Amino acid sequence: MSDSKVAVSKDYVDDTITFDSFNLDPRLIQAINKLGFEHPTLIQSQSIKLSLQQKKDIIAKASTGSGKTAAYCIPIIQSILVQNESKTADSKNEIQSVILVPTKELAKQVSNFLKELTIYCGKHVKVVNLNDIENNQLLTAVLNDRPEILVSTPSKLLNVLEEHSDVSLMELKYFVIDEVDLMLSYGYDEDLEKLSNFLNLKQHMQVFMMSATLNEDINTLKQKFCNKAAILKLQDLDNQNKRLLQYYVKTSEYDKFLLIYVILKLNLIKGKILVFVNNLDRGYKLKLFLQNFGIRSCILNSELPINSRLHILEEFNKNVYNLLIATDESNEYDDDTEAEVGESTTDASMLDHGKDVEDNKSAKKLGKKSNDAKDYSTSRGVDFKNVACVLNFDLSSSSKAYIHRVGRTARGGKSGMALSFVVFKNEWGKHKASSLPSARKDEKVLAKIERTQKKLGYEIEPYQFDNKQLDNFRYRMDDSFRSVTQTAVREARLKEIKMELMTSEKLKRHFEENPQDFETLRHDKALSKVRSDVNLKRVPDYLLPPGARQDVKKLGFVPFTKHKKRQQQGKRRSGGKKKVDVLKKYRK
DSSP: OOOHHHHSOGGGBOTTOOGGGGTOOHHHHHHHHHHTOOSOBHHHHHHHHHHHTTOOOEEEEOOTTSOHHHHHHHHHHHHHHHHHHTOOTTOOOOOOEEEEOSSHHHHHHHHHHHHHHTTTSTTTSOEEEGGGOOOHHHHHHHHHTOOSEEEEOHHHHHHHHHHOTTOOBTTOOEEEEESHHHHHHTTTHHHHHHHGGGBOTTSOOEEEEEESOOOTTHHHHHHHHOSSOEEEEOOOHHHHHTOEEEEEEEEOTTHHHHHHHHHHHTTOSOSEEEEEESSHHHHHHHHHHHHTTTOOOEEEOTTSOHHHHHHHHHHHHTTSOSEEEEEOOOOOOOTTSOGGGGGGSOOTHHHHOGGGHHHHHHHHHTTOOOHHHHTOOSSSSOOOOSEEEEEESSOOSSHHHHHHHHTTSSOTTOOEEEEEEEEOGGGTTSSGGGOOGGGGGHHHHHHHHHHHHHHTTOOEEEOOOOHHHHHTTHHHHHHHHHHOOHHHHHHHHHHHHHHHHTTOGGGHHHHHHOHHHHHTTOTTSOSOOSOOOGGGGSOOGGGSOGGGSOOOOOOOOOOSSOOHHHHHHHHHHTTTOOOOOHHHHOOO
């Protein structure tokens, strides 16, 4: 998010006007210029006008890369600066704006962007990310200072309001819900309903609802929070240009491991790849499996501390590594999906949040997710940059979740590909070691995805493989898969957690004094030595298709004895003289 200029596609820029035409505060203009914004995007120009001039509530639908974040951040900061000028010396600070986002990662990105916009007026517009503060005493001190803008996930804000009765939102002027459809799909509707009790809905409060998609479920929130909202629908350029190519492969559960091995080892997909799996163990199993072949990857899931997740994301965006295995625990199932599919979601908080174990167990029995699970998802809200391919190793359990996943590629005017492994219904459960509960519904979910994508103007095509050539790699895949046992997966998970805990700020000084120790904590470091066979890392030429083999010079026939021609050449070098046996010519 800090690289805001890159995040906005040129296709959406409105070059007919400039930010100066909005009569913004000079300090805000200076910050915008520093970010590299020359012209507002279409959604920004419309949102700023309606917000500042007409004081309208805004519901906006716009694609990723269209500048939705700046579309609500700029008018909010401008309004706060204007109001601060009219304050008297005796006036007390009040919380003026709340920005709700679905994930902790997105909260971090939005708060960082706000701080960039307020770099020249930070004393007058203080920004606080509630999800960044775990210490209760520090949180109390920060809230007593009454920052102008709070950024938070709904569950975190609700906890803060319930535990700090002196914090009031009754004078709130601006209320933002970012990624609205995602909020509802994560089950935040109950939290939003409770939060409405802490707001003065009768008093005019400007509301922003931003999303890449809008649906009927949003009408409930619109009626609850908005007052004659202006609805902005930006034309979806990505759909027109068909930049996203989508494919699927029907296969068995076991052969998914064979397919991904061949695809990655032969570099059939170029560029950065984001691989989605449906539970934590699955992610580590896949990482260890690929590790045997020398294929480096990193893991991103809710089990890791928030700072570690952000660091992994940053390293991936910087191209430190090009393969990221992400656990999608959003649990966004269709209404008719059976409850047992939910077993594929692992309750990550049981390993690193001991005091919440019992609560999470109870929530799991009821089919609900813990707060940690709700606050985390890699399918939406996380800013992955320059992803060439989204590979659904485990197919999502709903068409909505599929859209959120593939939305990580073909962003900001760039092209991309989505490839999904779909398990045959009659193959499900035949190989228990590779089986996944949610895979039983793969063909049914694929049919829904195809219908949904067709409405959006996309076609999902089958991706063809020559099975005979795949069979050449099977025995190697068998060896690697057998080595990745449940014990190996469990040890890898525990080792990863320990490594992440060692990145604590408390050990920062230790790492400064012992830099070599810090090098051992790289996220792409091998988790454990499951196999030590170095031959697995090399693909012999005879396994490759003929077109992919290296050219080898034909030596022809190689005789066991010297050729006559070579014998004659040897005689010439010796002057044509025969060798003389000295012993035979010896005389007494």
